[in-house]
Amino acid sequence: MGTFYLTEPYCFVRKESERLKVYKGKNCLKEIRVKDYARFFINEDSTLSTGALSLLAEKGIDVVYFSGSEVVGRFIGKENKNVRLRIAQVEVHLDEEKSLAIARNFVLAKIKNTRTIVQRFARRKKLDLSKTDLALKQLMKKCIQVKDIDSLRGMEGRAARVYFETFPQFIESSGFVFTGRSRRPAKDEVNALLNYGYALLRAELTGALSAAGLDPYIGFLHRERYGRESLSLDLMEEFRCVLVDNLITRIVNKKIIKPSDFIRDQGGFRLKDHARKRFLLEFDQRRIDKVKHEFLGRQMSYREILHKQAILLAKYIKGEMEDYYPFLIK
Incomplete structure (x- = not known):
């Protein structure tokens, strides 16, 4: 099941049958079969009727409200009621040795996948990125x-800096400038895209973790902070460079998104509404692309992989697996 995106502002959604x-x-802009979707991403300026929310709750479908590239609210459908799993998650969180073991797998997977992406670009664009590759390799050993x-x-922070120092070489389209990672506000157009893509990925993983019975707010690498989905951020690490x-x-390189698709607002850049719709279409297409999951040994969409990784993590926490096996690309 997919994700429904309502980016059109000032809409009203109501239930009919x-x-x-x-x-x-x-x-009436659109009629939606609820059974086709696992979650709804909706512009904060739009409204759902009580009947619509009741139907979504009954079907166990989450509603995520976005303001620009930021998640500003979430309506959760039927929650997984696996209390024993939640207790086990807290116990692992409080166990420094076990927390470190899981967190290490997240970081190693992030750096390994980052190295693979760097190597691909080096081959495809005939770039000499050997120093970047070596630095990432050494950081894996230190991890x-x-x-x-x-x-x-x-170590994770150093790996991110090494990678983003190389990232400008991946951008070929004229008019785009990337001088380093910035979050809020986004100091350039590329950072605005990264921020929005990561927000979408985070929301997807929060839903996947909740469906697997885990608490998205109790992490291992990212420790607790009020209002932050720490476990979602943990699991994001192995997917950031791969998906976003x-x-x-x-x-950017194919000029699907252009510099003219952005506006500068409150000291930062953000996508115009029409460009956000275009980005969402591309993001959704990326989620249904299929790739081989090496550990599970079969082809599946990235959307399915996000959910499988949440399930694998839950199985490890419950003691049903000897280790957590992250998603790795080849």
């Missing part, structure tokens, strides 16, 4: 040796 209808004024979470987070960064370099 087992379907939802999207209205703008008196005009294996660290004895605490803080040191591991330091790769997508952004493609749509």
Whole structure:
């Protein structure tokens, strides 16, 4: 099942039988079969009727409200009621050795996947990225040796800096400038795309973790902070460059998104509404692309892989697997 995106502002969604209808004024823009979707991403300026929310809750479908590239609210459908799994998750979170083991796998997977992406670009664009590749390789070795979470987070941060120092070489389209990673506000167009892509990925993983019975707010690499989905951020690490960064370099280099598709607002850049719709279409297409899951040994969509990784993590926490096996690309 997919994700429904309502990016059109000032819409009203109401229930009619087992379907939802999207209205703008008196005009019906779309009729939706609820059973086709696992979650709804909706512009904060749009409204759902009580009947629509009740139907979504009954079907176990989450509603995520976005303001620009930021998640501003979430309506959760039927939650997984696996209390024993939640207790086990807290116990692992409080166990420094077990937390470190899981967090190490997240970081190693992130760096391994980043190295693979760098190597691909080096071959495809005939770039000499050997220094970047070597630096990432050395950081992987150091990650294996660290004895605490803080040191591991330091290695992850260094790997991200090494990678993003190389990232401008992946951008071919004229008019786009990337001078380093910035979050809020996004200081350039590329960062605006990264921020939006990561927000979408985070929301997807929050839904996947909740469906697997895990608490998205109790992490291992990212420790607890009020209102932050720490476990979603943990699981994001192995997917950032694979799903989001790769997508952004493609749509920028193919001029699917152009510098004119952005506006500067409150000191930062953000996508115009029409360009956001285009980005969502590309993101959704990327999620249904299929790739081989090496551990599970079969082809599946990235959307399915996100859910499988949440399930694998839950199985490890319950003691049903000897280790957590992250998603790795080849």
